[in-house]
Amino acid sequence: MPLRRTVVRPLATETSGPTRARRRAAFAVVLAGLVLAGIVVASEIASRTLRNFICDGRGGGFHVLNADYGWTHRPDARVTSHGCVGKRYEFRAVVETNSKGFCDKEYAYERLPGTPRVVALGDSVVEAAQVAREQGFTELLEQRWSAAGTAVDVINMGVAGFSTHNQLLLYRSEVRKYSPDLVVSEFNLQNDVGELSPAIHARVYSGSGGLPTADVRLDDDGEVGIDTSTFRAFAAEGERRMARVNRLDFWLTQNLYLYRRVRGLLAEEGAVGSAGQSASISSKPLMDMYRQPEPPEWQLAWKLTAAVYRQLAREVAGDGATLVVAIVPTKEFVSEANWRSFSQWTLGAPPAGSHWDRQAPHRRIEAILTELGIPFIDLTGAMRDAFAKTGKTGFFEFDPHPNADGHRVIADALEPYLSERLQGVRAAR
DSSP, X not given: OOOOOOOOOOOTTSOOHHHHHHHHHHHHHHHHHHHHHHHHHHHHHHHHHHTTTOOOSOOOOOEEEETTTEEEEOTTOEEEEEEEETTEEEEEEEEEOOTTSOSSOOOOSSOOTTOOEEEEEOSHHHHOTTSOGGGSHHHHHHHHHHHTTOOOEEEEOOOTTOOHHHHHHHHHXXXXXXXXXXXXXXXXXXXXXXXXXXXXXXXXXXXXXXOOOOEEEEOTTSOEEEEOHHHHHHHHHXXXXXXXHHHXXXXXXXXXXXXXXXXXXXXXXXXXXXXSSOSOOOOGGGGGGGEESOOHXXXXXXXXXXXXXXXXXXXXXXXXXEEEEEEEOOHHHHOHHHHHHHIIIXXXXXXXXXXXXXXXXXXXXXXXXXXXXXXXXXXXXXXXXXXXXXXXXXXXXXXXXXXXXXXXXXXXXXXXXXXXXXXXXXXXX
8 A cells, every 4th residue: 555645734723923922922911910910919018017017108198179168188088197207106097087078977967956066177186187086186075975965066177287267268168057056166376377378378388389378368447358269270270180090099099008109209309299289398487476576477467367267256156156266285385395495496596686475376366366255265274284294295296286195185175165155055045
């Protein structure tokens, strides 16, 4: 039988050279993606493990611009706020906002029958992002009244960086919807006055990338007018930047260590943060609040403060509620040692022809509130008394905010003071 030649032809399914190259390239891409994913996962696991022991940068980053009153918080956000001293944590706190963007649980606009309502306005002291929610003085007040058998809504509407004009604008836009009985305005001796002056504000925030401020002016009759066009312009720009990619940026910043590190390196080369500015500010221009005689810009700032409080008290009273001011000191007012250190390293020598007067801000704000007939409580005495008894200032060592001890002292002082005024509200009704 003759031999037959067998011809072997490639199967139709066998790949050609170019196809094999494409498959190898695809495999390389997939492999690179898996390696990158492994690096991201490994770095995140390492980061989440190490950050239990090592502090790195600052937490937070949940503020957004607002056309009506300047800025607020992202609604329904959950972030970790922390402060570092070297690589050591000075504080760590989980901060959650409600659907309205405030650092508190959810409250409906409509009140429960028979339940008094208190709204607290102010800056980062009221916001209390440095402590757990249950340690903030607003929550402590609500808990204590509840434990005593009296249900009282105490709503935290503090926002870091707010001054008195922001409080007035927030009251008009949002607070009055809650129909409060008492509106507690926290007055921060450190910065609330200076932030009303355009000249002082510009020097304080010159390195911040442009923190917005409203134009607060007095008319010929001494009444206050607030032009919020700057807020509207900043908020419009913020809306454009808060496209979907920016929402993704926020999520990645909060949840991925590697992304935060790369983003941080880019920020050092000039990129701006999610709120449109960095946190670089200078407190030195605010030190002139202790200077006597008062510089002209500070005389104007105090006049603006008086005018804003006059208008806020009018509008609160017009809605059937009462305005109360709580004056909150800095730790330099609480501890003599802190004042001496502050005087030496921060104040320094006064300008020629002037001197530093530690009590000048207290006298000024108390005289203004007395003249306006606005009830107030100065918490300096309570915090000094607590320091004398415990040796604790009630503030963090490096961060300027009250710690859990400080919030407890504030609540201790406010509880009887506000309880008396709530009794007056019940009697009036």
